[in-house]
Amino acid sequence: MVGACSLAEVTLILSMLPRSLESCGHIRISTPVVRLGDPVVASCTISPNCSKLDQEPQILWRLENEPNQHGDRQRHLPDGTQESTITLAHLNYTQAFLSCLVPWADSFQILDQAELQAGYPPASPSNLSCLMYLTTNNLVCQWEPGPETHLPTNFILKSFRSRADCQYQKDSIFDCVPEERQSNCSIPRKQLILYQNMVIWVQAKNVLGTSESPKLCLDPMDVVKLEPPTLRAMDISPDMVPRLPGCLWLSWKPWEPSNFMEQECELRYQPELEGANWTLVSHLPSSKDQFKLCGLQRAPVYTLQMRCIRSPLPGLWSSWSPGLQLRPTIKAPIIRLDTWWQKKQLDPGTVGVQLFWKPTPLQEDSGQIQGYLLSWSSSDRHGQDTHLCNTTELSCTFCLPSEAQNVTLVAYNTGGTSLPTPVVFWENKGPAVTRLHAMAQDSDSIWVDWEAPSSLPQGYLIEWGLGPISNYSSKNWRMEPDGNITGILLEDNISPFQLYEITVAPLYPGTVGPSVKVYTYSGERALPHAPELHLKHIGRTWAQLDWVPETPWLGMIPLTHYTIFWTDAHNQSFSIILNISFHGFVLDHLQPASLYHVYLMATSRAGSTNSTGLTLMTMALETSELHIFLAILCILFLFISFCATAWFCCKYSRKNFFWPNVPDPAHSSLSSWVPTIMPEEIFQLPNFWDSGMPPITKITVLEEDKKPTHWDSSESFGTSSLPALVQAYVLQGDSRTISNQFQPHSGTGDQVLYGQVLGSPTSPDIVRYLSCDSTQPLLGAPTPSPKSYENAWFHSRPQETFVPQPPSQEDDCVFGPLFEFPLFQGLQVHGVEE
Template structure:
């Protein structure tokens, strides 16, 4: 605040120096009050003299509070020619600021005059006035609390006067005391005081807004005496004096010398130097008030008991005038003392193992087991093993300082002795000697062990030739990584025992090494060892799967069987589990002798998770998971599969086409289906004739018969005999009409020769010979040959005029009927409309009606 005020003052002085000479003394500010209560209104006026002739008559006066323009100024011209501007600030919220009267000068504001404004509060009433008589400075020191901040310069003064009685009458006025800046205390020298006479004291606070006075304090200087704290001293050891007991401290203290003429009472407190420990004030048993010690001498001894043994304590003391009123002195500087250790009542059972490393060094493993005999001494925190060489009286050398129940150290060979002690923060046990005797006693005989249950082992033995005094039984895991210092052991003090039950730290399925040692008087027998386990366990781990080879749909796995372990059941089988990405689960069980397996029927380019489980009669153990991905199909293989598929489809299409083309029911599907007379079974439906009607008909299927090479159309002339009717007329007419149509013309014996000559001379093959006239009223007759030439050669297999002469003469829409004489003479019933189909009949005449 002071720095800000100084900065503003420097700025105002600088502005004054920079004012133009023509504006000096032109303006003046008048305030209603320069100091007001914070938040009250302030009225100010600025008058511009008429001597400022260079100013414009209508110049505008502006106001600034600090750096901010303030609106609301009222400007007027007075009768004497001067100009005046009045402004009222409704709320002054600045504790300190400058109010400026300005004119517009060019492009900037020109300050004509400034006034300092202050705002704050009247001083509060000082309170908590207290005084004490300091015998060191020989003055009365008074202090008070000034109250809240006023934001205004406030002056404090300590006023007092001498008085008698209850300070209602004033006798001599004491010079007032003005404290130093920003202090709320003041001292009255001894020369202005009467130590045993009352005086009235008060504090007055004053600032620009008012004055306040504290309540008066009536006191006698000696009633407010505050002595200096006493001094504590540690006692020097004296051989004639008995040493303090554990948990006790002896010290002496000396009061402050200038207060020797005063009768005082003192308080003592102590604090253990432990984490989060508090001070403890000594109390008397018969009263809750602190213990009081009357001082009549200059040197006092004090014994403080009931403390923790072997613990450092901090001691402090303070005193006050007693029984008259007075103030407590400050606490004296701390005196730190440590209590002695107590005797820890504990029995330590020990045993050791030693091994010679080289001719100069022996490795000793010392083990111990404590038995606490007194619970008041607290728990044991650590153990200390020390060694003193034989024949020497110097201090023992520490070997181990540990919290464990055993340690390992090295010593030179020969007879020696180490001592073992247990201790905590305040107690220490009596030293327990441990000797390294080379004397050996007889060993135990017939050591045996058997598992009673999964958590106990029974160990038995037979008496040696000399009965031992005690036995030491030690057991632990047979694992080589298991430290021997972590073995469990116990001591049997009864030398007549022949066995003991081990229950501590026995777990099922764990192999243990057990050692039993017999202890004799000043001798120790050799340790006897035996291995045993209480129960078998499952395999500790399963073999790790390895991928040997892999394909697209298969994977070959292998593993190395784990070696057999003691206390572990032999393996009975393996189980392989594998899972694909669709969470389909597969497994297979293998013999315990297997060490490889091939997974089949896998998907190409697929991910599989596989693990192996090794099982025995005691349980099963899983191996770590193996993840693999099968191979994908190659580009060439894809092309091969596509080619094979195409070939297969082509073969199917060709076979289908061949079947369609070669099927009898689908022959010549693109043109009308015309039966092939060459493959008809005409003979199967020729009716049976009587003996008198039998005739010799050449076999139509005889290959020796001549084929019909042409079709000759014979027209009947009226009443003209035919050449062929005279020779064989009776014989032919006796045949049915259908059979007559197939009688070959000419000599059968010469037919073959004739057909050969015709076939050789012409490419045309004639199907048959038609008998009859195309223009006659009756139907014609034809003779059929054995030709297999297709009947229709063109794309329009319509009947020729000579092929169906009788069909043309039939009524439209119905087939023609044969003549009556034909119906009577033929045994095959009615013929079909189409002459070439008349000879096709398979099963008889009854089916002709279906055409």
């Protein structure tokens, strides 16, 4: 196709050349077809009659799409022509075009072009074989042509008749030419002579050479390929089946055109079991009309095939016949049938029964079961059986009269029936098993154990099924004839991760004990997904979450706990573990207007499973609330600042102690009691009398309901600046003496003098005051005398304002003991005698 396209292009190019350049150039090639990789020599000559060309044009060469190149040499011949010669050292193209061209204007002009081909000579054909087909009476031969030559190669099947050992050629046979690209050819029957040798070979030829295959000497009848025979099952009498179980009975019929030939056949059979191999039976004569194949007990169905060959003359095996499937004859079942039932009273005269059974083979070759037959014999029908069920299943549901106590069950096949099994409907009597316990060994088995009842049973009946809601037909059961066992492993029909109901009942002679149930799971696995989280409510610093547990999975996979994880925007993680009774939780201490990622993890003994994530954002503070919060902070700050300032300013202005040191007058003397007076509390009183007058202490007693009188300007000036404590007791006398009265005295020998009150200013009588030399001031407030166990300051009355009275001569104090002064009663005053 490539060569054809290239040749068309060359033709088109040459047709477009100027008429004066058509005969200017000519290429000569040493050989147009060479062996692939061999050299090629070519020459190009330009006629001197080309007036359009220069006198000595430059000749160039081009091979396929390769760049232009100069020839080996270019010369001027005596007749005026120009010749260029080129040698291609290795031709690596199976097909290529070599062009001769000259420069023309701004391009190149092709003057002539030649096609080159390269390939290999044909190899000798191999594996020549021939078959004689009696259906077409043709001799078909086939061979292998060998490797590709890249050149057109012709194959011819040659043959001739020969004598004896094919050493002498007798008559030639017409050559057989196969179709294109075919490697087989057929010689018709009319050119053949049967039962006579002939020589056959294949010849391959192309432009580079010729080759032949090895010669084949044969008789056409020696290479006859027969068609396979036809297999069929043989009918046998029914009385032969019980006597010969496990046998196959078959016959075959040879291919009809080969009936005149003696043949030998092979039979192979294979049981329909996974991984089973073929079994071969050889040397079977084709004339045999029946065959018995016994000892087949592995499978209920077998596939059989057969092929044949000429015998004793040479020939070829036919193909295998189509498969024939046969069932071997079987023996009657030899089994034991274990039965169990459930009864239900339908009406006073009818009971419904659901019967279950299981076959147990008693021999290795116990016979195949094809069905079960359940019958009941009624006494009123004179022993005639009534068929209740004829089924291939392992259960049957039927109705019986209430007085019926038993039925009969048998298994059957084509070989006969098993021994009848009587089914007696027992009563539930006897003790039950105790301490029934079940647990999963793995996902496909459950171990069940119990404690034997007080009366040892003959065996046990174990039932199991999916959950308490499964119907009885879906349950499995097993009968254990050994009454000494106390445990069993259940492996039949156990699905992983399911809830099972298991029942155990003891079997006693002629009766069955009560059944006991237990529930267990056949395994545990992690939840496929945790409960989905839901946001119920959310606030500024809290979020309420809830979830709904998946009820079907909670019973199957007991959960141990939940774990809630949440992460804030700063990737800080928090978690909390909750009991499985929780179905919700409140996340608190959250930040307002913040983003949180929350997910729930459900954990069981089999593992943990996470829920899908929940993203939430807390609410932000409102503007009014923010203002209230800032106002409260400001007020609190101002209050703290005010308290601190007040405490700092008033720290030095406190004159008295909160807990003054007041001694008990009944147990101390005035000479030993000197109250502590701070230095700043000592002050000077004004001098109201002259220095010549004796010092007199003036004590003014005011009544509460008496209106105060105003002092004159001189007295207010002298006492208004004094403290209220001092204004209640104004001392008259020398300023030096007054100042000395407030100096602390040390030692018990100093004399302490007081005045004695002789009367009351409010009484009509004359009030007398006895003045005594004393340097100790009186108490600061008009309080009653304290008891021996009281502190006077705890009973202080509200502070009253005392207004000093004008001085009077009748208030002068005379020296003498002041025994009638209420505050000093009981005191021992030293130095009165002086």
